[in-house]
Amino acid sequence: MEDARTPALSIRHITKIYGKKRAADDVSFDIYPGEIFGFLGPNGAGKTTVIKSILGFIFPDEGEVFIDGHNIKKEYEKAMASVGGIVENPEMYQNLSARLNIEMYAKLHDGVSEEMIDNVINEVGLSARAKEPIRKYSLGMKQRIGLAQAMVHRPKLLILDEPTNGLDPTGIHQLRDILKKYAHEEGAAVMVSSHILSEMQLLCDRVGIIDNGKLIKVCSLEELNDQMDSAPGYSIKVSDKDKALKILEDNNIPAKAAADEGVIEAEADEDKISSVIRLLVTNGVDIYEVRKIQSSLEDIFLQVTGGGIDIE
């Protein structure tokens, strides 16, 4: 995706080697203001290595990172002033109150007012409990207050690692609203990694897929959806699985038994499915349910990465 605007984040040929393992191998991508970027990869793919390289936790062996046009090697403080984030879990000072935690963090940024702190705590719905020490917080509350801390200085780039971890469905919904509003209305760039891929489908504008340290694919959600839709086939719940498969085989319609009892999967598009149903019914097979098979992000991910791996 070409864009004339200055990327909020630009990664150029990031490589990080641990011993013989290339945890990140020549990774390059850009994230633009106003978009939510999903970062996908299985365990050990190099996702966290890339995020940590962006946020100054680790020093890459090669490559450069630009945040809001500032090279983090040369203009570290300027670059970091434009970024906020949560890496892995939001870890704060347990004995201090949520508000004090955020105040301490805000002190390190220029131009963060008391009002901004109040607003962001309010935004994540923790105003009533902001004076309680973090140790009394549940994981979900910690996620929310972590988000508040990451956003308090209204960074141009927000990087969140597994932000839905520990959140209940309502919390996930609220988070999605906050992030969408932040990216689409305030024009910030948001980078999210999550293992709940359905969330990514609901949240992201673009995704990047990484495996074995290499960035395999970067595409928009539309491209991804097209790929999902292109997956053909229907699952059909029938009264006699074997008989149904035999009838379809005799009529040269590719089909296979599904894992569920009484369910078969037939390769057919929208035009053909009505004739398949008619064929089965006229041959004495009762049909209880017909459903279009949609390939999930997992399927696509498995296709892209070669399959057989755990999805993070």
Added chain:
Amino acid sequence: MNKIKALYENEMIKIIRRPSIIAVLAVMVVFSLFWPIVLSVIYLTQYSDTGIDYPKEKVENSLAEAMFQSGNVASLTVNETVTIEVDGQAKEIPMIYYEAEYDQIRALADKECCEDLLSNYDFDKYPLGNTWLSFKGLMSYVTYKSDMYQMNTTPFEERDSDWLKNYEQAGMAVDNIRKALIQHDYESYCEALKMHGKAFDASEDYEIKRVKKLMETDPAGELGYSEASYMMDYLSQIDDKKEMIDSGLDYELPRILTEQKKAQLANEIKILEYKLEKHNAYDEKSFAALQVMTITRSINQFVLVVLVLLIAGSSISQEMATGSIKSLIIAPVRRWKIYTAKLLSIVTWMIAASVLMSLLVCFSLCITFGFSMLPPYLYVAGGAVVEMPSIIFIILYDLAKNIWIFFYAFVAFMISCFTKNTGVSVGMSVGLLLAHTMPNYFAETNFPRVLLEFTPIANMNFAGKAFPYATLMLAEADFAELEEIYIDNPMNFSLLYCVILTLTILFIAYEQFTKKDIQ
């Protein structure tokens, strides 16, 4: 600078809000207030009887007790015709033989002394025990009499001319000490010392010299016990130091006196003379206050060790372990600023904890001993003796004394940059700190001395170096600590050594913290 200031403020908040730090601080406050109170009660009750108040009733009680105890003297033989050969001639003297245990003899002597005093001593003119002379006289009178009676347990057939000579000397010693006590006379006291020394084959010259000096200052024998004891102590110290300067030998080590040591000894003499002149710190209470302070400091040092090692040792490792370091790394501050702020906060805490400890101890000492009981520190500047107020001295002295703890706190800080485990950083630095005195053991063997000179213990006695005259004030209690150090390098070398070592440790910590990946 603003970023460092903000980080520094955050660090201070984090430290003061940590439950473990609050707990250790609470222990420090309790110890600082509790121990001086407990120890002062012990000191004041134990020492209040020393050399004071021996009224007539007490002598009467002692007499009753002695009569009871001596009533069991097994047998008493009076042989009127004992023949002893003296100078080649047979001599007949009336003699007594006791067959009794030491305690019974002692009780017998007690009884006779008490009877004598009750009949002949003027309790109104010289309250017994109130002055140094009457107290020492009383103690010696009983002892000398007891020693003389003890000689009467020698069987008649074993008594020879030497025995007779000693017996006569012992009798003269008893007569003299009685005279010294009843007439309040230093000369007779010295005579008694001389006679007793001759009888018992022990030189009392040193003591006689000290008493004579005391006599010059107090011819009427009116000085109180503790005041006179201190004065004698100062006088003998002055003599010892003068003797060292004259002989050119350092008796303490022993070795040839250096010019520097000579100058120090000369200054010490000046300070002691100043103390004698000003009657500075002559009383028992001041000495007790100093001892209580010294003991309290030793106890509190353990708490200080725990406090500063905990702060320094967990500074980075705990943030790594809990993950809270992330919010620092994500912030727009370079790592050297985080490092600097952490280091500054540790140094602040080290100094603040040491000063707090000193102030707390001073406060509780003032409550228990009174506000003017701590003597000032005396030192020589420009040839004259100068007084430093005790509270300032105690704060500075404690800071200098705690430098070695601070050094190990820096070690803990360095280790904390390498590990995520606070137990490792604190534990390792405590281990090193405990092994700190190990070189002392090697110092007594043939281990190369030059290597020992480069050990921390040989270079961290800054209290001794910065306050060389503190030993004159802190007396025995602190001497014990200083004696632990066999090798003590000069100030300049030690200062350079410590600066280089500390910078090296901090540089290693800096390299590790600013250049390592945070996983």
